[in-house]
Amino acid sequence: MTKKNTKSNIFVYIFLVLCALIWLFPIIIAFAKSFNINGLGNYKYVLSYEKISYFRVIANSMIIAIVTAVIVALITTLAAFAFSKMKFRGNKILYGAILACLAVPVAAVTSPLFDTIKRLGLLDSRLGVIVPLVAFNAPMMLLMIKNYFDTIPDELLESARMDGASTPRIWYEFMVPLSIPIIANVLVLTFIYSWNDYLVPLLVMRSEENYTVTLAAQYFMSSTYQSPEDVARIYAVMMLLTLPSILVYLFSQKFLVSGITAGSVKG
Numbered sequence: 001m002t003k004k005n006t007k008s009n010i011f012v013y014i015f016l017v018l019c020a021l022i023w024l025f026p027i028i029i030a031f032a033k034s035f036n037i038n039g040l041g042n043y044k045y046v047l048s049y050e051k052i053s054y055f056r057v058i059a060n061s062m063i064i065a066i067v068t069a070v071i072v073a074l075i076t077t078l079a080a081f082a083f084s085k086m087k088f089r090g091n092k093i094l095y096g097a098i099l100a101c102l103a104v105p106v107a108a109v110t111s112p113l114f115d116t117i118k119r120l121g122l123l124d125s126r127l128g129v130i131v132p133l134v135a136f137n138a139p140m141m142l143l144m145i146k147n148y149f150d151t152i153p154d155e156l157l158e159s160a161r162m163d164g165a166s167t168p169r170i171w172y173e174f175m176v177p178l179s180i181p182i183i184a185n186v187l188v189l190t191f192i193y194s195w196n197d198y199l200v201p202l203l204v205m206r207s208e209e210n211y212t213v214t215l216a217a218q219y220f221m222s223s224t225y226q227s228p229e230d231v232a233r234i235y236a237v238m239m240l241l242t243l244p245s246i247l248v249y250l251f252s253q254k255f256l257v258s259g260i261t262a263g264s265v266k267g
Contacts, residue, residue, distance in 0.1 A: 034235035037228060042236035052208050052216050054240060061195055061212040062244070064126050068133045069190040073183055075134070076142040081171050084149035085157060101139045106199055114203050124206040133194045141186045148182040149175065188252040195245045213241040
């Protein structure tokens with residue numbers, strides 16, 4: 001390694017460390033302030049809070065995020081296979097129409113979304129949150145998986161067809177195993193996006209027992225902000241509610257990096 005390359009690497013490492021510190025600084029401050037006045041008592045207060053059960057809130061968000069991620073991965077994998085490897089009339093037009101949905105912000109469709117959920121009888125239910133989240137996450141994940149599928153040689157699939165493999169079998173036994181990195185990436189990203197979503201649960205959920213982490217955070221901030229002691233408890237709430245998503249992100253970094261890199265090879 002040359003001296004010039006060594007200096008370049010040092011600057012890169014310094015830059016990355018600074019970025020990490022900028023990202024960690026708010027978390028460190030929030031963690032420190034969560035121990036103000038009562039110390040661990042702030043966390044005990046949150047965990048034993050009667051009006052909103054912390055564990056039920058986590059369970060609600062976990063179920064919604066996991067189910068949404070699995071459905072999105074299944075739907076987009078099937079759709080990407082069709083758009084990438086199957087030739088049919090209107091392929092590009094339909095694919096373009098789906099990608100056009102990326103330009104529509106969620107806030108722009110809140111009124112028809114609420115009306116639809118209400119007519120379907122899905123208000124104040126997990127399914128009422130899962131269905132819109134699947135719809136909003138699917139276009140981006142479809143784009144990523146299709147780009148990855150495009151990199152898989154068509155000759156491999158033609159060989160499988162010559163050996164008598166049906167289309168469903170090709171998808172299940174060839175495409176899915178070869179696409180584990182991008183599928184894992186889609187699962188993780190959809191989980192995080194669904195976990196952090198605020199607008200859809202706000203539209204759908206009505207009872208406190210069905211609150212997700214984002215609604216629970218808003219509830220604590222609006223109902224307990226009265227004294228320095230309450231502020232410390234709010235910080236404790238923030239730390240407890242964000243902990244699961246942070247852990248998921250930390251343990252899935254490998255899939256995120258490899259999946260995003262692979263998914264951006266071909267447009």
